[in-house]
Amino acid sequence: MKAPPAAATSAAVIPASVCTALLDARHVVVFTGAGVSAESGIATFRDALTGLWETFDPEMLATPEAFLRDPALVWGWYEWRRKMVMRARPNPAHLAIASLASLVPRLTVITQNVDDLHERAGSTGVIHLHGSFFRPRCCACSRPHGVPAGEPDEPDGGRRLEPPRCGHCGERIRPGVVWFGESLPVDAYRPAEHAVRNCDVMFSIGTSAVVYPAAGLPYAAAECGAKVIQVNPAATDLDAVASFNLRGPAGTVMDLLIRTIWPSMPASR
Numbered sequence: 001m002k003a004p005p006a007a008a009t010s011a012a013v014i015p016a017s018v019c020t021a022l023l024d025a026r027h028v029v030v031f032t033g034a035g036v037s038a039e040s041g042i043a044t045f046r047d048a049l050t051g052l053w054e055t056f057d058p059e060m061l062a063t064p065e066a067f068l069r070d071p072a073l074v075w076g077w078y079e080w081r082r083k084m085v086m087r088a089r090p091n092p093a094h095l096a097i098a099s100l101a102s103l104v105p106r107l108t109v110i111t112q113n114v115d116d117l118h119e120r121a122g123s124t125g126v127i128h129l130h131g132s133f134f135r136p137r138c139c140a141c142s143r144p145h146g147v148p149a150g151e152p153d154e155p156d157g158g159r160r161l162e163p164p165r166c167g168h169c170g171e172r173i174r175p176g177v178v179w180f181g182e183s184l185p186v187d188a189y190r191p192a193e194h195a196v197r198n199c200d201v202m203f204s205i206g207t208s209a210v211v212y213p214a215a216g217l218p219y220a221a222a223e224c225g226a227k228v229i230q231v232n233p234a235a236t237d238l239d240a241v242a243s244f245n246l247r248g249p250a251g252t253v254m255d256l257l258i259r260t261i262w263p264s265m266p267a268s269r
């Protein structure tokens with residue numbers, strides 16, 4: 001008989017059992033999704049009304065076929081999103097996660113996000129499962145291409161913008177992100193899977209956990225005996241496998257968590 005999902009706890013208090021699990025942990029994994037950047041003003045994908053996929057059609061913008069069909073539309077849209085990220089700042093969740101690195105014996109940060117807010121908050125060795133806005137490459141020879149200098153000057157929602165050309169083979173440059181229908185980079189997925197199968201505690205922060213194979217990682221961790229701590233204002237399919245469901249915005253929950261367990265740490269707000 002399957003155990004009922006762990007009761008959701010409001011973000012007002014951090015349960016003592018969460019504190020104990022973290023203080024006992026040798027290896028902690030933090031797995032994040034778009035929700036961790038929501039408080040930095042970056043839209044998530046599936047949140048009602050505000051999610052990007054509420055306004056934009058992923059079939060038209062986030063598939064290899066879409067880029068073949070209309071490269072200027074796709075490139076312009078990603079340049080607009082890169083602009084939004086460049087204007088954003090890490091929020092208390094990113095800062096709290098970065099500070100964890102000096103508080104636990106070993107920390108691995110795995111993200112589905114293509115922004116650089118974890119790095120700008122001070123996290124190092126972040127595993128980007130779905131690529132990055134800051135790693136464009138040639139769509140034919142895959143050679144990396146320099147990120148266009150400065151902040152893109154793109155209107156809201158993007159506009160048609162011809163992508164630059166590869167200096168080596170002359171083909172078009174594509175955004176360095178993983179599109180629907182594409183495989184995840186092996187050099188990201190393999191170490192991520194290894195980390196989740198060898199950790200004691202895994203945070204799943206700000207993800208709806210519906211896009212696989214990334215969404216399978218918290219299940220793999222739970223299977224291997226790790227305690228999964230979900231941080232999300234809403235319920236997700238992960239409620240069933242999480243040892244703890246902390247309901248609330250990541251910035252509030254993670255900041256409170258650090259200050260509750262390590263009171264001498266300065267607030268990340």
Ligand code: APR
Pocket residue numbers: 032033034035036038039044045046047051112113130205206207208209210211231232233234236248249250251
């Ligand atoms: N703090 C924590 N979680 C939040 C916050 C917040 N402030 N605001 C929203 N959330 C939660 C939502 O409740 C939702 O469960 O974040 C989640 C965001 O889910 P999605 O928009 O589906 O984003 P994500 O899970 O990262 O999407 C996975 O899908 O579109 C593709 O490649 C894209 O990497 C992305 C993947």
